[in-house]
Structure formats: C-alpha cells, structure tokens
Amino acid sequence: MTLCLLLLSVVALTAAVPVPRALTRAEWPEREPVVALWVWQCLVATVLLCCLTALVLGAAAVFHTVRTQVFAPAPPGVTEAYDLSTAPLWATVLTLLLACGAAWTTAMLARELVETRRRRGQTRAHLRERAPDLPAGLPSARGPLLVLEDEYPDAWWMPGHPPQLIVTTGALHRLTSRQMDAVLTHERGHARAHHDWLLHLSTALATGFPRVPLFAHFCDQTHRLVELSADDTASRRCGHLTTALALIELNQHRGVLSCASSHRLLGERVDRLLQPPPRLLPRHRALTTTVAALVPLLPLLITFAPGLTALT
Numbered sequence: 001m002t003l004c005l006l007l008l009s010v011v012a013l014t015a016a017v018p019v020p021r022a023l024t025r026a027e028w029p030e031r032e033p034v035v036a037l038w039v040w041q042c043l044v045a046t047v048l049l050c051c052l053t054a055l056v057l058g059a060a061a062v063f064h065t066v067r068t069q070v071f072a073p074a075p076p077g078v079t080e081a082y083d084l085s086t087a088p089l090w091a092t093v094l095t096l097l098l099a100c101g102a103a104w105t106t107a108m109l110a111r112e113l114v115e116t117r118r119r120r121g122q123t124r125a126h127l128r129e130r131a132p133d134l135p136a137g138l139p140s141a142r143g144p145l146l147v148l149e150d151e152y153p154d155a156w157w158m159p160g161h162p163p164q165l166i167v168t169t170g171a172l173h174r175l176t177s178r179q180m181d182a183v184l185t186h187e188r189g190h191a192r193a194h195h196d197w198l199l200h201l202s203t204a205l206a207t208g209f210p211r212v213p214l215f216a217h218f219c220d221q222t223h224r225l226v227e228l229s230a231d232d233t234a235s236r237r238c239g240h241l242t243t244a245l246a247l248i249e250l251n252q253h254r255g256v257l258s259c260a261s262s263h264r265l266l267g268e269r270v271d272r273l274l275q276p277p278p279r280l281l282p283r284h285r286a287l288t289t290t291v292a293a294l295v296p297l298l299p300l301l302i303t304f305a306p307g308l309t310a311l312t
Helices: 002-016 018-025 033-062 064-070 076-082 089-130 169-174 177-192 195-208 213-238 240-254 261-274 282-294 297-311
Strands: 145-148 155-158 164-168
Touching: 002 018, 002 033, 002 089, 002 213, 002 297, 018 033, 018 213, 033 064, 033 076, 033 089, 033 195, 033 213, 033 282, 033 297, 076 297, 089 145, 089 155, 089 195, 145 169, 155 177, 164 169, 164 177, 169 177, 169 240, 177 195, 177 213, 177 240, 195 213, 213 240, 213 261, 240 261
Parallel strands: 145 164
Antiparallel strands: 155 164
C-alpha cells in the first residue's frame, strides 16, 4: 500500500506541475487545438484518478469499515498483498488531505453548476425582454435562432434547453451572407463539441485550486483552445479569409487588435486565420491522441497491480 501511494503521488505531481508548464510552452497545440484539448483533459483525468485511488487505498488502510467494504469480494490473498494492517502517520495525513480535497472539488463543481444555471436564467429573462414583440397569433421566439434589435454586431450561442443562437441586427447588417455563415458555423462548432461543459469544469477546478499549475493552465488554455477549434470548424467550411473578416467585423468596435488580454487573443486568432499553421501529420495526431488516452490508465495500473499479482 505504501509503494502504491508513493507511486500515485509521483504520477500526480508530475502531471500537475512540470507537464502542464511544458505543454503551455509547446507550439503544436496551436496547430491542433482539438488534440490539445484532449491532452489537457487526459492530464486532468490522470491527476483526479490518482487522488481518488490514493484516497480509497488510504481510507481502506485507516478505517476498518472502508477496508471491509472495498475488499469484501476479494480473496484473502489480495487483501494481504496491499498490507493494510498498519497505516503510517503520513498515510493517515495524506488520506485526510485527499478527503478534504475531494469534498472541496465537489463543492466547487456544485457551485459552478448552480451559478451557471442562475446566470443562464437571468440571461434568458433579459433576452425575453429584449426580443421583439411578434404579431398576435405567432408563437414566442423559442426557436434555435433569436434575432435582437441592437446596433452593435454580435452573435453567440446560448446553451441550455432549448439551446439558442443569438444574433443582433447589427451583425446582420454588417456581415455578408458568407461571413454570417462562418459565424453560425463557429457557434455550432462550440455547441456540437459541448465546449460549455469543458469551460465550466476548468473554471471550477481553477477556482477551487488556483495554486495548482495544472488547473490554472487548464482553465486558461481551454478558453483559448475552444475558440481556435471553433475557428478551424468555420474556416474548413467557409474559408480562412472569410472567417477572419467575420471575426474582425464582429469585434471591430471592441478594438480587436488592442493590447488587452481578451483582445490580444482575438488578434492572435485573426493572425492564425490569415496565416494558418500547418497541421500535424495524421500519424502524429493519432500517436499523441493514443498516448494521452493511455496516461489516465497509469493510476489504475498502479492501484490494481498488487491485487493482480496476488491472483496470478
């Protein structure tokens, strides 16, 4: 059990500190944002699985009731292989810390869920007030597209039930039909990939554990990579130049090329669309995706190795 906890700690610390810093300095995620998002998710899953499995092993060693429940269906030889009879003091402290961390993570996820539902409710109520009144006899504006009277060009996807695409009249007047198609494709790309859930998860983890490099970088990179991914979806259908022009037209009044952080991202997106970087080779994409998918199996392999060895 002690060796398992040490190995799990090493894997978790490696995936939480040096690997995210190296990944943020790499250049290939800009070329393959979808693959990069997958790698970040696998890193987060690895750390969470390490913490969860270490918590279960530590609780089984510290508390006899937990040990009985966890190892009830296992043969006696498997239980003996984990050596749970005595737990060192550091293992007890680690278990208590992991239990507190698990409770805090659950609280942060619940808080993000509640806040998201509250914000969506307020936004939908505000949109209903701003939506134009329709002639008597026509149904209310609850379809997939809602057009708002507003001189500022804007368009965004509103997740929920039902999901809606919001477009202002300013965007309809400013954008060409081809550019509007690029904007709609961009927002549908967010919806199809369920980017909103990924953003909520990264925000909750970064809020709960702001000093953990993995979660802080995961939040920052997720907000960046989901936009690059949606840009690629739009550019593949409508062309890079059309998508870049649509992005400029929608954000021209905000100062798309200014030095503010969010505006700097818009400038990077425009530059990337005007000068698209070459994609990775298919075999490199497949190799990166496969390796990333195998990394979360490490905590499971470390946890089950003593039991499997005892059975064989």
